[in-house]
Amino acid sequence: MDTNDNDFSPQESLQLITSMIETTKSSISDSSHFFLLWGWATMIGCLVQYYLLAIVHYEHHYYAWFVTPIAVILHVIFIYKYEKRERVKTFISEGNSYVWIIIGLSFMALFAVFTKIGWQYSFPFYIMLYGIGTFISGSLIKFKPMKIGGLACLVLVAITPFLDYTFQILLAAFAILISYIIPGHLLRNQFRKAKKINNVR
Numbered sequence: 060m061d062t063n064d065n066d067f068s069p070q071e072s073l074q075l076i077t078s079m080i081e082t083t084k085s086s087i088s089d090s091s092h093f094f095l096l097w098g099w100a101t102m103i104g105c106l107v108q109y110y111l112l113a114i115v116h117y118e119h120h121y122y123a124w125f126v127t128p129i130a131v132i133l134h135v136i137f138i139y140k141y142e143k144r145e146r147v148k149t150f151i152s153e154g155n156s157y158v159w160i161i162i163g164l165s166f167m168a169l170f171a172v173f174t175k176i177g178w179q180y181s182f183p184f185y186i187m188l189y190g191i192g193t194f195i196s197g198s199l200i201k202f203k204p205m206k207i208g209g210l211a212c213l214v215l216v217a218i219t220p221f222l223d224y225t226f227q228i229l230l231a232a233f234a235i236l237i238s239y240i241i242p243g244h245l246l247r248n249q250f251r252k253a254k255k256i257n258n259v260r
Contacts, residue, residue: 095244100127193209204245207237212237
């Protein structure tokens, strides 16, 4: 049997890769509510904490992060609904899932670290993880707004240590806005437009 029959030409390989990227992009666009869920939950947490700390001067300003368990519950519900609906899984989408699994585990590990050494050191590391995750996802699906947001987060990381803790909270909120919320909404709109075009056809 001629093994060359199973070989892809350069054009066919490129078409396959492009098809995988488009399939993954559609899949991630469809699941953009994950980005929006964590984007809005984290941004609300940052803004509420800033308000409690800088405006009200409330001692237990960290209570703002009770928004996290609510986001986790919603995330689990979204996963259950999404996995029932997902039909095609590519290597790229699987790789993207692994990226966010390790990012999530990193957040949990840092939670244990900062509980011990103090939360005043936390935001540069969290902003860096926002940037790494969104840059990799944006690169995998060739989505520039997400890549730009991820790179911008890394610039913000370098600025963060020069600011007081209260302003670091606001900077984290801004990082979430440019890396999660804005790209998430753009991705969502792109998916809806593509779906509308396909339905017309």
